[in-house]
Amino acid sequence: MxxxxxxxxxxxxxxxxxxxxxxxxxxxxxxxxxxxxxxxxxxxxxxxxxxxxxxxxxxxxxxxxxxxxxxxxxxxxxxxxxxxxxxxxxxxxxxxxxxxxxxxxxxxxxxxxxxxxxxxxxxxxxxxxxxxDEKIAQKLDDDRAENSKAVLEKNRAVEEKYNK
Missing domain, CATH: 3.40.50.1970 (Rossmann fold)
Incomplete structure (x- = not known):
């Protein structure tokens, strides 16, 4: 590397x-x-x-x-x-x-x-x-997926609280 x-x-x-x-x-x-x-x-x-x-x-x-x-x-x-x-x-x-x-x-x-x-x-x-470097590429893909998941979880919380 x-x-x-x-x-x-x-x-x-x-x-x-x-x-x-x-x-x-x-x-x-x-x-x-x-x-x-x-x-x-x-x-x-x-x-x-x-x-x-x-x-x-x-x-x-x-x-x-x-x-x-x-x-x-x-x-x-x-x-x-x-x-x-x-x-x-x-x-x-x-x-x-x-x-x-x-x-x-x-x-x-x-x-x-x-x-x-x-x-x-x-x-x-x-x-x-x-x-x-495929190992780094995979780690970057995984990090992006984690970031996306975190944002979507926050979105769900906001939707549940305000979209009634």
Whole structure:
């Protein structure tokens, strides 16, 4: 099984990133977590991304706030799929990070999830790996079925209470 890399620009992003870590744990996925800043540790970020495929990564999740150049900086040095999580900051409520993450130039794609959307970043990374891993694909199908069942149970409760 390929690994999923999780990189955050600062330890202040960890509170959000833990949502991705928890999701990957739930699925039994192999992952590594690092703090590399596009601006403060550009050499380390570059080295990680240049060697990602060789080191067994199948997808990389990058979380950053404010200028949020991390996902783009990582994507610039690898063809391993990169998923950006824009992190909400106190300045512009994450809109700055969202725009920085989603506005990539042609030729350097970064998939972008919602502001603070760590769980969906992890699920998207798992879906990428599931293209060639039937075990992960089955776990994702099972998870979707469980989610559907939970919503339908809530629907039944609401219908019983209000539809008389």
């Amino acid at each position: 390929k690994k999923i890399g999780i990189i955050m620009g600062s330890d202040s992003d960890l509170g959000v990133v833990e949502g991705a870590i928890d999701t990957l744990k739930k699925f039994g996925a192999e992952y590594e977590v690092h703090i590399y800043s596009a601006h403060r540790t550009p050499v380390e970020a570059s080295e990680f991304s240049k060697n990602a495929r060789k080191n067994g990564f199948g997808a990389i999740i990058c979380a950053a706030g404010k200028a949020a150049h991390l996902a783009g900086a990582i994507a610039a040095n690898t063809t391993v799929p990169v998923i950006g999580i824009p992190i909400k900051s106190s300045t512009l409520d994450g809109l700055d990070a969202l725009l920085s993450t989603v506005q990539m130039p042609g030729g350097i794609p970064v998939a972008t999830v919602a502001i603070d959307g760590a769980k969906n970043a992890a699920l998207l990374a798992l879906e990428i790996l599931a293209v060639s």
